[in-house]
Amino acid sequence: MKILVTGGAGFIGSHIAEACLRRGDEVIIIDNLTSGHRRNMASFIRDIQFVEGDVRDRKLLGICASGCDIVYHQAAIVSVPYSIEHPRETHDVNIVGTFNVLEAARDAKARRVVFACSAAVYGEDPELPKHEGMSALPISPYGLEKLTGEHYAKIFHALYGLETVSLRYFNVFGPRQDPKSPYSGVISIFVDRLLDGEMPTIFGDGEQCRDFVFVENVVQANLLAGSAPKAAGRSYNIGLGERTTLNQLVEMMGRLEGRPFAARYEAARPGDIRASFADISRARKELDYGPSVSVEEGLRRLLAYARSLRGA
Numbered sequence: 001m002k003i004l005v006t007g008g009a010g011f012i013g014s015h016i017a018e019a020c021l022r023r024g025d026e027v028i029i030i031d032n033l034t035s036g037h038r039r040n041m042a043s044f045i046r047d048i049q050f051v052e053g054d055v056r057d058r059k060l061l062g063i064c065a066s067g068c069d070i071v072y073h074q075a076a077i078v079s080v081p082y083s084i085e086h087p088r089e090t091h092d093v094n095i096v097g098t099f100n101v102l103e104a105a106r107d108a109k110a111r112r113v114v115f116a117c118s119a120a121v122y123g124e125d126p127e128l129p130k131h132e133g134m135s136a137l138p139i140s141p142y143g144l145e146k147l148t149g150e151h152y153a154k155i156f157h158a159l160y161g162l163e164t165v166s167l168r169y170f171n172v173f174g175p176r177q178d179p180k181s182p183y184s185g186v187i188s189i190f191v192d193r194l195l196d197g198e199m200p201t202i203f204g205d206g207e208q209c210r211d212f213v214f215v216e217n218v219v220q221a222n223l224l225a226g227s228a229p230k231a232a233g234r235s236y237n238i239g240l241g242e243r244t245t246l247n248q249l250v251e252m253m254g255r256l257e258g259r260p261f262a263a264r265y266e267a268a269r270p271g272d273i274r275a276s277f278a279d280i281s282r283a284r285k286e287l288d289y290g291p292s293v294s295v296e297e298g299l300r301r302l303l304a305y306a307r308s309l310r311g312a
């Protein structure tokens with residue numbers, strides 16, 4: 001099969017590209033290298049076709065999608081606070097970019113697009129765990145942009161027959177997640193702090209919870225979503241199905257590293273969701289998804305990886 005991965009130099013996209021290569025697919029990556037990095041592709045760049053470009057460039061996407069069977073659309077600006085500060089930019093990348101990918105895939109007669117959606121679509125509805133049947137009421141531009149992308153994906157399926165599958169990622173973590181920006185995912189930042197012997201900052205009281213899911217589980221979900229027969233036009237929660245508070249996270253990290261890891265506390269972030277964790281029964285049933293790496297095991301692997309990078 002021929003596969004296009006948008007955002008394939010990024011954290012999740014690079015792992016998907018690598019997994020596709022391993023099963024023998026031909027892989028094209030388009031990435032503008034804003035939050036992605038060449039180093040994420042270092043181990044396989046010789047085996048793929050890399051196009052440095054942007055999902056806002058519809059013409060270029062048309063060239064990249066030509067002859068592709070499946071598009072894994074991972075390119076996005078993924079930060080909630082960044083979307084609050086720069087809503088026009090995130091609108092353009094996350095909504096117009098997604099529209100462009102869908103249109104290019106349709107025109108290239110690709111069979112399926114797997115869209116990286118987000119648990120941020122659920123917003124503040126207090127019902128837990130989050131399930132796909134509940135209403136989506138996002139509270140940030142980012143959440144709304146991901147919801148809009150998902151709706152566009154469904155419309156493209158209903159109107160044009162393009163098979164689209166939307167995966168609502170919960171809080172994905174693992175190797176290659178960039179810790180260097182204040183907008184980075186919390187685990188990548190905390191691992192950096194831990195290995196630097198510095199204190200992490202918790203925004204709020206630390207009792208907010210997330211469903212942290214190791215990237216390998218998310219790759220499994222993507223590969224399954226590329227072929228599951230009943231998945232076209234559907235949305236799926238992709239998490240672990242467990243909740244972890246930030247206070248628990250910090251405690252677990254300190255324990256794994258064998259030293260105390262105490263946090264300082266600051267005011268909660270605007271637009272932040274208080275509690276989020278997934279009901280993954282739909283993905284289990286329809287995609288045959290079965291996450292196999294726990295939070296603790298994922299943290300152990302991530303710490304080993306981060307330590308090896310420092311040693312290198």
Ligand code: UD1
Binds near residue numbers: 078119169202269
């Ligand atoms: C994350 C993802 C988003 C995804 C969503 C799905 C990132 C950057 N964001 O958003 O793309 O769609 O999950 O659920 O990966 N925090 C601290 N200290 C820090 C950094 C963060 O306390 O130094 C807190 C935040 O205030 C928040 C929690 O940690 O309460 C998680 O934050 P973050 O990792 O940015 O993820 P989400 O906002 O949940």
